[in-house]
Amino acid sequence: MHDTDYIIVGAGSAGSVLAERLSASGKHKVVVLEAGGTDRRFFVQLPLGYGKLFYDPAVNWMYQTAPDPGLNGQRDHWPRGKLLGGSSSINAMVYIRGHKADYDEWGAENPGWGWDDCLSAYKAMEDTEAGGDAYRGKGGPLFVSENRKGLHWLVENYIAACGQGGLPYNRDFNGAEQEGAGTYQMTIKNARRNSAARAFLRPAMKRSNLQVITRAQVTRVLFDGKRAVGVEYLRDGVACALRCNGEVILSGGAINSPQLLQLSGVGPGALLSGLGLAVMLDNPNVGDHLSDHQGINYTWRMKVPTYNDLLRPWWGKLFVGAQYFLTGGGPLAKSINHAGGFFRTSADLARPNMQLYLQAFSTLLPKAGERPLLTPDPFPGLSIGLSNCRPTSRGHIRIHTPDALAHPTITANAFSTDHDVAEMLAAVKYLRHIAAQPALADLIAEELRPGPAVQSDADLIDDFRQRSGTVYHPSCTARMGRDATTSVVDAGCRVHGLQGLRVIDASAFPNLIAGNTNAPSMLMGWKGAAAVLADAR
Numbered sequence: 001m002h003d004t005d006y007i008i009v010g011a012g013s014a015g016s017v018l019a020e021r022l023s024a025s026g027k028h029k030v031v032v033l034e035a036g037g038t039d040r041r042f043f044v045q046l047p048l049g050y051g052k053l054f055y056d057p058a059v060n061w062m063y064q065t066a067p068d069p070g071l072n073g074q075r076d077h078w079p080r081g082k083l084l085g086g087s088s089s090i091n092a093m094v095y096i097r098g099h100k101a102d103y104d105e106w107g108a109e110n111p112g113w114g115w116d117d118c119l120s121a122y123k124a125m126e127d128t129e130a131g132g133d134a135y136r137g138k139g140g141p142l143f144v145s146e147n148r149k150g151l152h153w154l155v156e157n158y159i160a161a162c163g164q165g166g167l168p169y170n171r172d173f174n175g176a177e178q179e180g181a182g183t184y185q186m187t188i189k190n191a192r193r194n195s196a197a198r199a200f201l202r203p204a205m206k207r208s209n210l211q212v213i214t215r216a217q218v219t220r221v222l223f224d225g226k227r228a229v230g231v232e233y234l235r236d237g238v239a240c241a242l243r244c245n246g247e248v249i250l251s252g253g254a255i256n257s258p259q260l261l262q263l264s265g266v267g268p269g270a271l272l273s274g275l276g277l278a279v280m281l282d283n284p285n286v287g288d289h290l291s292d293h294q295g296i297n298y299t300w301r302m303k304v305p306t307y308n309d310l311l312r313p314w315w316g317k318l319f320v321g322a323q324y325f326l327t328g329g330g331p332l333a334k335s336i337n338h339a340g341g342f343f344r345t346s347a348d349l350a351r352p353n354m355q356l357y358l359q360a361f362s363t364l365l366p367k368a369g370e371r372p373l374l375t376p377d378p379f380p381g382l383s384i385g386l387s388n389c390r391p392t393s394r395g396h397i398r399i400h401t402p403d404a405l406a407h408p409t410i411t412a413n414a415f416s417t418d419h420d421v422a423e424m425l426a427a428v429k430y431l432r433h434i435a436a437q438p439a440l441a442d443l444i445a446e447e448l449r450p451g452p453a454v455q456s457d458a459d460l461i462d463d464f465r466q467r468s469g470t471v472y473h474p475s476c477t478a479r480m481g482r483d484a485t486t487s488v489v490d491a492g493c494r495v496h497g498l499q500g501l502r503v504i505d506a507s508a509f510p511n512l513i514a515g516n517t518n519a520p521s522m523l524m525g526w527k528g529a530a531a532v533l534a535d536a537r
């Protein structure tokens with residue numbers, strides 16, 4: 001007998017939920033191995049601290065993609081959380097579950113993953129500030145803030161402009177309908193980030209049957225025949241091994257889970273043997289089907305003050321700091337995206353294919369020696385961003401060395417299909433359509449990016465290839481499916497062809513959902529845990 005029943009690799013969105021669920025009964029011993037460290041850091045807890053985590057290697061894997069022809073040959077920066085809570089500890093905290101049709105697509109091939117099943121799991125998971133109803137849960141472990149108070153006043157103008165432009169107000173994107181413009185609900189509680197670690201892992205860490213080991217990077221899954229029996233990991237440079245009685249569960253996220261499978265001999269056989277690795281299972285789907293949302297911001301100089309005027313000067317920083325600490329309010333207590341929406345680029349579409357983000361500030365001009373995106377501009381600026389919901393471009397994750405500490409090659413292949421280019425072109429035109437409505441147009445001084453000179457289709461396309469990038473939702477790299485020739489795990493998240501090994505995180509999404517991916521990653525943890533426990537009986 002070994003010291004633990006389950007080993008969970010990664011304490012991110014899915015791993016935190018899994019750890020809580022698997023340890024809840026007290027019957028099972030669970031060990032979580034997390035490559036990063038604690039989430040008890042000021043800028044992790046402070047909601048608007050988000051910007052400070054973007055390039056911080058202390059909490060961030062800081063991946064870079066291979067040069068991407070779809071982005072004019074540029075490499076894209078891919079932040080991923082490397083700490084308790086994983087990416088839910090560095091993300092922008094927007095809480096979106098996706099469109100119900102996304103889940104019906106999941107369920108068509110994977111029993112138990114259709115909308116009705118996923119809806120009841122979401123409802124059990126949630127504690128929605130706005131109150132429970134047919135679509136929303138109340139009393140669950142995950143508090144979701146309503147985010148209706150203390151918003152920047154330009155949110156009202158934005159929602160009014162969308163209405164004038166034909167996109168009506170929607171009170172709850174996670175309710176009956178996704179389409180419309182409105183405010184985003186947030187994983188923020190009492191003015192602090194409500195990561196999966198805070199909502200799930202930390203309360204469970206009080207249990208004696210759950211052990212969380214930080215700064216422990218798993219480098220390989222150990223097998224006995226075709227059964228996973230443990231892992232090897234590095235902790236402070238020391239090689240360690242851990243074996244389990246039950247199962248090994250990979251929750252390292254959409255980049256690391258396929259990387260770890262490949263390092264363990266599970267993946268494209270020719271690639272692995274070419275690197276001198278023994279092939280445990282030849283499955284070319286491991287690391288394949290990489291899906292991600294691409295986004296771009298349009299930015300305007302405004303005639304009226306925005307958060308730039310408050311967040312840039314020293315006196316403004318002092319003011320918002322005092323406001324936060326004395327009242328728990330103000331811009332520091334919120335995400336950068338107060339509002340947003342979902343729209344269709346063509347009336348013929350059955351459901352929205354684009355997502356909007358309103359930011360009542362702009363970050364076009366980095367300070368000398370500073371990375372972009374960190375400092376508000378020295379003039380009143382406003383940005384509206386958008387990202388696609390169901391891109392057809394697919395990339396892949398592949399190791400290029402047996403060195404487990406090296407980052408894998410990320411080939412994003414952004415905008416590599418005509419479909420994705422055409423719908424993004426229609427979408428950026430729609431942004432200008434919204435900005436041209438009186439509720440916003442009367443307040444706009446000029447368009448700064450891309451600027452009025454960019455008008456032709458060719459120039460608009462070149463602009464988004466030049467300026468767009470990931471909106472941080474890589475998924476599907478160990479995708480779920482019935483057929484082992486097109487997928488990696490089955491509907492119970494079990495790796496096809498092996499025993500005792502599951503992948504439970506965003507890599508296991510059968511398809512990318514329409515919206516942000518923290519909620520569905522936690523859903524993976526919630527429903528994945530139920531599958532593990534069902535098999536333990």
Ligand SMILES: Cc1cc2nc3c(=O)[nH]c(=O)nc-3n(C[C@H](O)[C@H](O)[C@H](O)COP(=O)(O)OP(=O)(O)OC[C@H]3O[C@@H](n4cnc5c(N)ncnc54)[C@H](O)[C@@H]3O)c2cc1C
Pocket residue numbers: 009010011012013014015033034035036079080081082083084085086087088090091092093094095096216217218219251252253254256257260471472473474505506507516517518519521
């Ligand atoms: C900058 C940013 C902004 C985002 N904004 C939003 C948003 O506003 N709303 C939203 O819904 N989603 C957002 N997302 C996406 C969302 O947070 C992720 O999709 C989700 O957190 C992924 O969950 P996961 O469990 O798959 O992986 P993660 O949460 O990334 O967890 C993986 C964990 O495994 C650990 N790990 C990896 N490899 C190993 C290893 N070998 N050994 C041990 N541990 C390992 C990692 O350190 C990490 O803690 C954002 C993401 C980022 C990066």
